[in-house]
Amino acid sequence: MSEPLGVAVLGVGHMGADHLRRLGETVGGARVVAVADPDTARAEGAVAGRERVTVHSDALAALDAPGVDAVLVASPEAAHEEALLAACARGLPVLCEKPLTPDSAAALRVVEAEARLGRRLIQVGFMRRFDAEYAALKTLLDSGDLGRPLLLHCVHRNVSSPPHFTSSMLISSSVSHEIDAARWLLGQEITSVTVVRPTPSAHAPAGLLDPQLVLFETAGGAVVDVEVFVNCGFGYEVRCEAVCERGSARIGDAHGMVVHAAGGTREDVARDYVVRFADAYDREVRAWVAAAREGRAVGPSAWDGYAAAAVAEAGVVSLRDGGRVTVDLAGRPALYGGGGGA
Amino acid sequence: MSEPLGVAVLGVGHMGADHLRRLGETVGGARVVAVADPDTARAEGAVAGRERVTVHSDALAALDAPGVDAVLVASPEAAHEEALLAACARGLPVLCEKPLTPDSAAALRVVEAEARLGRRLIQVGFMRRFDAEYAALKTLLDSGDLGRPLLLHCVHRNVSSPPHFTSSMLISSSVSHEIDAARWLLGQEITSVTVVRPTPSAHAPAGLLDPQLVLFETAGGAVVDVEVFVNCGFGYEVRCEAVCERGSARIGDAHGMVVHAAGGTREDVARDYVVRFADAYDREVRAWVAAAREGRAVGPSAWDGYAAAAVAEAGVVSLRDGGRVTVDLAGRPALYGGGGGA
Amino acid sequence: MSEPLGVAVLGVGHMGADHLRRLGETVGGARVVAVADPDTARAEGAVAGRERVTVHSDALAALDAPGVDAVLVASPEAAHEEALLAACARGLPVLCEKPLTPDSAAALRVVEAEARLGRRLIQVGFMRRFDAEYAALKTLLDSGDLGRPLLLHCVHRNVSSPPHFTSSMLISSSVSHEIDAARWLLGQEITSVTVVRPTPSAHAPAGLLDPQLVLFETAGGAVVDVEVFVNCGFGYEVRCEAVCERGSARIGDAHGMVVHAAGGTREDVARDYVVRFADAYDREVRAWVAAAREGRAVGPSAWDGYAAAAVAEAGVVSLRDGGRVTVDLAGRPALYGGGGGA
Amino acid sequence: MSEPLGVAVLGVGHMGADHLRRLGETVGGARVVAVADPDTARAEGAVAGRERVTVHSDALAALDAPGVDAVLVASPEAAHEEALLAACARGLPVLCEKPLTPDSAAALRVVEAEARLGRRLIQVGFMRRFDAEYAALKTLLDSGDLGRPLLLHCVHRNVSSPPHFTSSMLISSSVSHEIDAARWLLGQEITSVTVVRPTPSAHAPAGLLDPQLVLFETAGGAVVDVEVFVNCGFGYEVRCEAVCERGSARIGDAHGMVVHAAGGTREDVARDYVVRFADAYDREVRAWVAAAREGRAVGPSAWDGYAAAAVAEAGVVSLRDGGRVTVDLAGRPALYGGGGGA
Known part of the structure; x- marks a missing residue:
């Protein structure tokens, strides 16, 4: 055309x-x-x-x-x-x-x-799959240069949460990005979710369980931890470190201008995803x-959209009831590759 | 429209x-x-x-x-x-x-x-005026937060020079970007150029004076130094640090993914300007x-194009004859603001 | 004297x-x-x-x-x-x-x-309490400038494990440092331990559960995650990020010389604790x-030595049996401040 | 003994x-x-x-x-x-x-x-010869891995100058460290000095020519530029980048703790040489x-002390009279290696 x-x-x-x-x-x-x-x-x-x-x-x-x-x-x-x-x-x-x-x-x-x-x-x-840093990480993992991925450490921080944001939405809305990113980077389905709840920040709206620490285990035996903190107060930060058998690779610490002035060296942090993920x-x-x-x-x-929803639902159950919650996915149609990878 | x-x-x-x-x-x-x-x-x-x-x-x-x-x-x-x-x-x-x-x-x-x-x-x-890092630096300088700019330290490195690249072209082709960037960032015309020639790198083509150190003095009393090195061998690097009365700001050290593996921590450097300045x-x-x-x-x-050409020509004279060469610009038409700023 | x-x-x-x-x-x-x-x-x-x-x-x-x-x-x-x-x-x-x-x-x-x-x-x-970076982190946390600590993210990596190192020793020997550091930085006792086991690295000795992800919950409601990976292959890395209500602070990414050469920018990583913690x-x-x-x-x-041993023992139980294991400490003698802080 | x-x-x-x-x-x-x-x-x-x-x-x-x-x-x-x-x-x-x-x-x-x-x-x-970063740079340069050094870019900044500090002392007192470091790192004597004077900072004491840009040429054809700025206002910074035929190496950007808080990411800068060079x-x-x-x-x-004094004296002449001033050293006694290296 x-x-x-x-x-x-x-x-x-x-x-x-x-x-x-x-x-x-x-x-x-x-x-x-x-x-x-x-x-x-x-x-x-x-x-x-x-x-x-x-x-x-x-x-x-x-x-x-x-x-x-x-x-x-x-x-x-x-x-x-x-x-x-x-x-x-x-x-x-x-x-x-x-x-x-x-x-x-x-x-x-x-x-x-x-x-x-x-x-x-x-x-x-x-x-995020189209972000230059995520793409570089995916390329590196797929190259096999660092060996098999063993762990992913993820951080997802927002300056503040919008009105009406609920404790479940930290998982279903915010962490859904990490769910997709982890499945994609690792090429594996997530098989269980465990949510751990620290005492909430005094700067979070009353009743909001913020931050949370979310753990995933995958079909291939990798483990993923995600800090989600939607009222961190200072910036929008999305980081991901893949720990592999022969090295680790980290994204999300990129910066531009470095200013040296009273108080030391400083670099700007993006205020929101519109800036961070514009490209x-x-x-x-x-x-x-x-x-x-x-x-x-x-x-x-669409399968990725479905899997993200299913994992998030398991996470919401873990948030409510505590403990490790298994993810039960429907059978994957052949159109999406069938089998067990993500 | x-x-x-x-x-x-x-x-x-x-x-x-x-x-x-x-x-x-x-x-x-x-x-x-x-x-x-x-x-x-x-x-x-x-x-x-x-x-x-x-x-x-x-x-x-x-x-x-x-x-x-x-x-x-x-x-x-x-x-x-x-x-x-x-x-x-x-x-x-x-x-x-x-x-x-x-x-x-x-x-x-x-x-x-x-x-x-x-x-x-x-x-x-x-x-470069449209690069996000240069734009951030320009905004910061114009804000006055750091006071008046006193010095610019610039680095311009290419992996290797194209065939038929001459010693003069390090100035007229490569450094022309720093000429424009310096005039724009400082808002001042360049009044003199001094080129200092280290013993050339053994990895530069025979006869090419590479690297060079190029100094500018400006109408407002700022001093600019530029390292231009077009056969540095390892990457395309463009850096600029503005040293002001109350702090300094540096661009060009931006990075994306950080890899920890045998040999230490490493970050990629862009290979060429097409990658570095794509945005x-x-x-x-x-x-x-x-x-x-x-x-x-x-x-x-067009005035900026003219001024860049005139400064580069003075630089080529300094490269050939040594010493400090004065830049003589024509009178600036009112269309371009007249007067002495850049 | x-x-x-x-x-x-x-x-x-x-x-x-x-x-x-x-x-x-x-x-x-x-x-x-x-x-x-x-x-x-x-x-x-x-x-x-x-x-x-x-x-x-x-x-x-x-x-x-x-x-x-x-x-x-x-x-x-x-x-x-x-x-x-x-x-x-x-x-x-x-x-x-x-x-x-x-x-x-x-x-x-x-x-x-x-x-x-x-x-x-x-x-x-x-x-580690005498390391300049840990000391700076402790001072910052105690200042209250960043608010209350909510989470600690820790990484503890060794190039390779010594002979006869066992899966339990990842906790009792390696993570014991993080146990003490977390108790000290937070000023709180650890109340539970959960160990999560990824599929081990193929580069770890046969039978060694390496890496592990170890979680602590504390008396004050903070959550600590520790990656311990004693055969990471590339260097000795000890990192700690404290996530607080108004900001986060990270140590362990310090570097010295930055080299730009073929392959990009690189910084050395210490090979072992003798180098990293010499000072x-x-x-x-x-x-x-x-x-x-x-x-x-x-x-x-001595109380700190006792608490570290008790927490490590709970961790070894979690490693063996899975799940969250509660730490039961003896009453703290008045000599050590009594009460519940660390 | x-x-x-x-x-x-x-x-x-x-x-x-x-x-x-x-x-x-x-x-x-x-x-x-x-x-x-x-x-x-x-x-x-x-x-x-x-x-x-x-x-x-x-x-x-x-x-x-x-x-x-x-x-x-x-x-x-x-x-x-x-x-x-x-x-x-x-x-x-x-x-x-x-x-x-x-x-x-x-x-x-x-x-x-x-x-x-x-x-x-x-x-x-x-x-400085005993500083870990300088020592690492010296070791790297002497290894030949990066080829012959072509340029050194140096920065020497103090928060503020002590009372009675004169324009000449920027060279004889402050830059004397760079003179020794450059001679030592390059293994070459300095043969000429050129001092360029920007319009002084408004934050420098009246009459003090601060900052200055000082250039050295060496017996082996290397070129060294030094920014000396003793009233930079924000910290004590000493940086040195050696640009070689196959790569560059930079020291002086080392940092410890990284804080993410309102205003972005920040790292402390040492306040003075007592802190920076304590080790x-x-x-x-x-x-x-x-x-x-x-x-x-x-x-x-003692020869190094003599050579530093002689180079500084040439620098003071250049500061006063402008232009490039040649350094004339006495013959080097055999005790100090004789010949022309540093």
């Missing part, structure tokens, strides 16, 4: 608006042809100044708008399943913001629908556009 | 081809509508798969092709002056790869042409496209 | 010989006056060239040698209890290499003997000498 | 008092037996609590005190020449604080006296004591 990919964007909230900007500024080869949002005034505003874009209050209507070649789902998670199934029914490639669906049961229905179709259409928005989002969408134009699918699959 | 900017690309060599890719993949809001290269077969190949692009052997013909709103000059430097004057004559915004022209006399003619026109059309491709090129072209669509000009001006 | 402290050194194996060298070279204010080792030829060799040192095959005889003001215990751990009780009976200050005793029951007997005496004579050789040992012994000359005791106490 | 080295300490000002403390606490194998200071009350106070130390108002009387085996000269520089010549006359090993003498003419007289004696007795207190001073004095006990001399020689 030499013409730009015609994209329908569902949802023009924070992530949707950001993707709209991206499709105009930093991603070539695509053109937004339709947007949908129940708040059509917001949708109109979001595409002001763009030509030949239709605006819809209904997501399915947007899918059927003229010129739509592919769908970017950035609507609230409750609306994902319907949109994903509709895209599958129409054979449209989809980039779906995480989480794939609100729970693993819904995710499994999406997986089954795509599996019946017999070809991948869905890419889930775990953008990853750009590359994610570019990879999706390029693949969609060629009729391929890349990146995290 | 809501339609994409129609761009004519002059020259499809290394940089031209890279910009063509960029205009398709990582920069939105523009469309290549014409290309010119004496080697039309190469030009045809460079735009294979793109629709509605005209191919020309003659640069001026490309400027006159239908749909051309702006010009990206990536032809050999000997061809720049004619292309720039033609673009000015047509009122077309231009992004011109560095150097603006092969010498300062030609650059001054371009400056005078643009000055007569009374508005800026030309952006020179000193991409800077993207941002440079995006800024140019956005400005051109709004009828503005941003970034390094 | 203005005369040097007369020291009897028990045991002239690896650590004993190193302390002998230290007392001659890098620690002032003390003089070795007696040494004891069953291998008296080795003992003679160890003090060759020193004047006025008596050599003994029997430890107790050395304690009674003329001029002995204090005792440095570096004999095999099985001999510690007798030496410690004898020193207490004689009122001699002791610096005892870790572990205090082979098990917590013996350690408790030593604690009780010292408690009956009513004053501290014993300093246990947890040298800590010097400061430990200096602090002991200074305190002994003034009739005081400083540093880790 | 198995008995401690009997040391006479001349001068109990800042450095003398620090060395006295060192000889009691951190350096074994020596005993202070005599001190001299015109202010005998200060001298009495400095050795309070030490036994068998004689106190003198006259330096030469201290040299002749009973039990004196060696001399540590920490008196004002005007008194050095007499003390050094007297020590030579008595065959006593000397550790002399820098500078060797107030000027190169006096230094040459000391060199000649020692040369006539035919054996080295004098070690000059350029302590170097310890090792310097230990090396001197060990050598003196064996009748050897190590470390920087």
Whole structure:
């Protein structure tokens, strides 16, 4: 296809608006042809100044708008399943913001629908796989130069949590990124989750169990620990160290300018994921556009979205009840490689 | 303008081809509508798969092709002056790869042409101004938090020099980036150049004076030292430390993944400027496209291109004759701010 | 006391010989006056060239040698209890290499003997408390600037394990340092231990469970994770990050020279604890000498030695049986502050 | 010699008092037996609590005190020449604080006296040669792994200058360390000095030319640049990067604890040389004591002290008159290796 990919964007909230900007500024080869949002005034505003874009209050209507070649789902998670199934029914490639669906049961229905179709259409928005540092780590691990990975040490910190953030969401929303990253980096499914709860920070909202220490064991015998701390107060930090048989590799300490001034040496820390993963989002969408134009699918699959949901659910049980909780995954369809790897 | 900017690309060599890719993949809001290269077969190949692009052997013909709103000059430097004057004559915004022209006399003619026109059309491709680290340093210096800049320490290293690279080109080609960066960061013109020549590295080609230590003094009394070493053998490194009255700030030590393995801790160093400044090129072209669509000009001006050429010429004299060589700039037209700042 | 402290050194194996060298070279204010080792030829060799040192095959005889003001215990751990009780009976200050005793029951007997005496004579050789980085971390935590500590992330890696090292010794020998460091940094007793076992590294000796991930929970609700990996192959690394309510602080990434050469940037990693903690040992012994000359005791106490043994024993149970194992400490005598802090 | 080295300490000002403390606490194998200071009350106070130390108002009387085996000269520089010549006359090993003498003419007289004696007795207190990072850099350069050194980039910053510090002292006092370090690291004499003067910092005392950029050229064709900035305001920083044919190596960026808190990542910078070079001073004095006990001399020689003075004097001329000033050294006596290396 030499013409730009015609994209329908569902949802023009924070992530949707950001993707709209991206499709105009930093991603070539695509053109937004339709947007949908129940708040059509917001949708109109979001595409002001763009030509030949239709605006819809209904997501399915947007899918059927003229010129739509592919769908970017950035609507609230409750609306994902319907949109994903509709895209599958129409054979449209989809980039779906995480989480794939609100729970693993819904995710499994999406997986089954795509599996019946017999070809991948869905890419889930775990953008870290497109981050340069994560990609370098993946390449290094896959090279085998450091031997087999034994442990992953992960840190996931936010300055502060948004309103209404719950203790479970530290796992289902925040740690879901580490779940996908660990499965991808190790190429293994996660088989158990244990959540350990320190006395919460006095700076966390009352009642929020923050921070938490989350442990995963994997099918291949690796162990992953994740510090999740969503009210750390000082910056957005995502780190991952892979400890292998012959060395370790760490990402997330990257920096730019170093200032020497009163108080010592200092380096800035990103304030949020929009800054830290700006390039990853750009590359994610570019990879999706390029693949969609060629009729391929890349990146995290619907299965990855399902597995992340299932692991997170086990984590929420461990958080509530304590102890080690086993993850029981459905059988993996052949479309996603079958067998036991991630 | 809501339609994409129609761009004519002059020259499809290394940089031209890279910009063509960029205009398709990582920069939105523009469309290549014409290309010119004496080697039309190469030009045809460079735009294979793109629709509605005209191919020309003659640069001026490309400027006159239908749909051309702006010009990206990536032809050999000997061809720049004619292309720039033609673009000015047509009122077309231009992004011109560095150097603006092969010498300062030609650059001054371009400056005078643009000055007569009374508005800026030309952006020179000193991409470092668009690098995130350089931008952070500029912002910090302009904030005044660290006080007045007193010294800049710069390092510019390449793995190896291309064939036919001469001792003068260490200054006119490599150090020209530091000339522009120093003028921009300090907001001052360079008033003298002194080149000091260590015994050359045994790994440099015979006869090449590599490395060199280049000193600048500025109108405001700052001093800049630049190590240029184009056969350092191990990586592409560009560093700059600004030493101010209340602190210093350093860029160019950024890193990503840290590997601990036999031999200690290690971090990768970029191999070349294409990797190191990939983002800077993207941002440079995006800024140019956005400005051109709004009828503005941003970034390094023709005057900056002229000043860089004049300083480099003084450096080449110092390299040849030794000692401190004064830079004599023409009067700066009001279009570029007049007066003495950079 | 203005005369040097007369020291009897028990045991002239690896650590004993190193302390002998230290007392001659890098620690002032003390003089070795007696040494004891069953291998008296080795003992003679160890003090060759020193004047006025008596050599003994029997430890107790050395304690009674003329001029002995204090005792440095570096004999095999099985001999510690007798030496410690004898020193207490004689009122001699002791610096005892870790572990205090082979098990917590013996350690408790030593604690009780010292408690009956009513004053501290014993300093246990947890040298990390005297390391500049650990000391800086302790000072920062105690300052309260970062708020309450919530989590500690620790890493303890050795190039390779010595012969006859067992899976339990990863905890009782290696992690014992982290046990003491965590209790000291947090000022809290450890209340439970959980050991998680990844599939061992193929580079570990057959049967050795290496690496392990060890979790502690403390009386104050903090959580500590420790990676212990004694066949990591590439270096000796000891890291500790304290995550607090308003920031985190990390030690163990210190470096010296940075080399840029083929393959990127590299920094050396220490090969063993002798290098990494050379200064800590010097400061430990200096602090002991200074305190002994003034009739005081400083540093880790017999109680600390007992607590470390008790926590390690719980860890060994968790390693064997899996799951979370509670630590039951005896009541803390008033001599050691009583109550619940560490 | 198995008995401690009997040391006479001349001068109990800042450095003398620090060395006295060192000889009691951190350096074994020596005993202070005599001190001299015109202010005998200060001298009495400095050795309070030490036994068998004689106190003198006259330096030469201290040299002749009973039990004196060696001399540590920490008196004002005007008194050095007499003390050094007297020590030579008595065959006593000397550790002399820098500078060797107030000027190169006096230094040459000391060199000649020692040369006539035919054996080295004098070690000059350029302590950086004993710093672990400098030693690592020297070892690396001497290994040849990185090829021949081409350039050294040096930075020497102090928080603020002491009262009465003059523009010349930036060279003769501060940069003298870089002069010795460069000669030692490169193994070459310095043949010319060029001082470049930026507009001084507004935070420097009125009239003080601070910072300065000092260039050296060496007999082997290497080039050295030194930023000296004694009112940088924020910390004591000493850095040195050696740029070689196959790589570069940098020291002085070492750090300990890394704190992540509001404002980003920060690392402490030492406040002064006492902190930064504490270990170097310890090792310097230990090396001197060990050598003196064996009748050897190590470390920087009287020739090194002379050469540093001569280079500094050329630098002061360049500071005053501008331009490149040649260094003319006397012929090097065979005692110091003769020929042209450093």
